[in-house]
Amino acid sequence: MKKILDSLDEFLSSRKEQEQQLLFFLPVLLFGFLSYSFLYSITNKNLNNSIRKENNLTTEIEQIKKTNISLKSNNVHLKKILKSADVKLKELNKEKEDLNILVNQLGFLKFDLPKWAGFYNNIPKLAQKHHLYILSLDNEMFEENNKELVQKKMSIQIEVIGNFIDFMKFVNEFESKKQLIKIESIEITSDKMVVDIDIYGAKL
């Protein structure tokens, strides 16, 4: 080291003052240039990348925090709604159950082919009960798919002869039943008495 310093001293002393100043300025220029050209460009790029990443992360964190707060709040709200929905559903289910009970009680309104067959087959007996003589007895089944209530309909046409009052009693027998029975048409003449009865099978 001593030798290097001595040699350097000797070298510098052998130079003119201006040359010495130039030599002294040279490292400033050299290191400044090298640093700016090679180091600074890399470190600055890295720093900027890091800062950009930091900003992105910060923004992302802020956004996700906000979203999370919103989600939390939304979830709390949804839970409340769900709770009230549960209560409402419970109420509705109760209502449904009550209605079902009621509807079940109206089960006799349903389409029931054997029962309807029995009903139809019982007409001659009923006519006989009211001293009526059946001239003709006919029926026809209809599908009522478009209707809200009616699933099936059976139209029965009864042509009888007998007493007017008996006929009215006979008709009244049908109208007094709890099923959905309607008199579609009546025709009473001196020759005969005709009644068209519709029985409806409800969708329940």
Add this chain to the structure above:
Amino acid sequence: MKTDKLEKYFKKYSYNVNKVVGVDPFDFDNLLLLENGVLSEISKKEIKQEYLIASYIPNRDVITYELTIQKNLLEKIELEDYIETKCYEEVGLDEAEEYIFKHKVVDSIADEKNLIVEVVIISKTNMVEKYQSLKDNYGYLDYLTYPGYVFDVLYKENILEPQNDLYIYFTKDDIFITLYGEGKFLQTSVIPEGLQNIYEELVNSIKIKDFDFNVFMSLLVKKGLDLNNYSEKQHVLFNELSELFSNKFLIISNQIHSIVRKFSLTTIDRIYMSTIKGVIPGISEFANMYLGVEANDLKFDLNYNPNDIEIDQIMFLSMLSAQHAYKKEEQVDNFTIFQRPPTFFYRKSGQLISISIISLLLSISYPIYEVIDTFFINNSNETKQIELNKLKHTHNKLNKLNKNLKSKLEQKKSQKDNLIKYIKDRESIIDTIYKEKKGYVPKAVLIAKVSEYLDKNEVYLKEIKYGNIQKESKTTRTKSKKTKTNINSNNKKLLLLTVYSKSDSKITNFINNLVKDEHIIVETPGYKRERNLYTAEVGIKVEK
């Protein structure tokens, strides 16, 4: 303490003036340390950078020259150039060689018009040859002086009062006499017959077994020239030694007379005398005898040498001179060419290296700052990334929960809608059934009621028709059979009674009864009279 350390790094030179090492010019391994006013022996290995290294040039390596110059010429010439030129001309110096010239102007000679310049010349080549090894060992030689100049320090350091003093010093090679007038150097005179010469003359006269130069010197400093120190058998030796020294003192005396005459001194106040190995006992009497003045011991180390180390007084005084010169920054008498370089920051190489390092540090400082900043930001980013990952995890959980809740809610909503629809359907069914049941007018009952009014008003029934009756049509039977009848189609239905009576008023009463009493809506086109019977078609709107 810290300040001291800082001072050490930033002061111009690394030496400490209170610590001086003296190097024996005849043996570079013979070292003395003067530290804080105390002398001690020191080895080469113990030499520290802070020690000032001092030595002196033996007389044999010095050329002295006395130059007489007219006083009035002094103002007209460049003295140093003049001296050099004169020396090269008159002393016969080799012009191819470099020399170091030091001089003292002495203005106290008898000749008032002139003055003397005492020049000391040293060959640079010789100096390099002689002291290169010393320089290689210690790196530098801070102070190298001429023996004649060393006594100057005695006055400058107030060890002696300025008077006319004569210093006589016996070395191995020579005897040198130095004269100081009132504390100022006047002249040095060298007699080239030193102790070696005396020894040789002695051994030529007397044969003594194993009597080498060192034994001679021991004899000299122990017994010296004092008869009392010699046994009777040794008187021959004493006599011989006395004779030899008498001869030398005669020469010294002549030299002194010559000097005294030259400098027109009235008296010599003090004489100091010693040898390179110490003071010779009894020499004072010799001085008194030959010089007329009692000689003092040339020994100035008493206050510095508590251990009484054998010291070459010239070396000691050169150490004191070095200390004084560096204290007062007076380097006039310093012959060294191996000067200590300044400390790192004060030498050009150090400054260049410092500038280079500072430039390097400054130039990389901002990139380093950026690297550090990047490091910390990256660390922070890692923490943020972890936080973000946690937040994302939470977000996913919340999102999943949210979707789950929404899905559940949709399910519930769907369930609710289905239930509501179901309930509405059920309610609608029940409502419809209720309405149908409640709103249905039993036809048998209606016809029975109508029959009652017929009987009451003596109106007779010819024909009854019920159904979707068109006024023109006789019956709706066929139509009703083939049409999918709406359960609510009763609104359009009509109960059409074909009645007859003997009186039209009875039919009217019958209709009025139906309308007023039963609030039945009746439509009738009027009567027909056929064979005293009134016939009417009465249409009753059955459903409301």
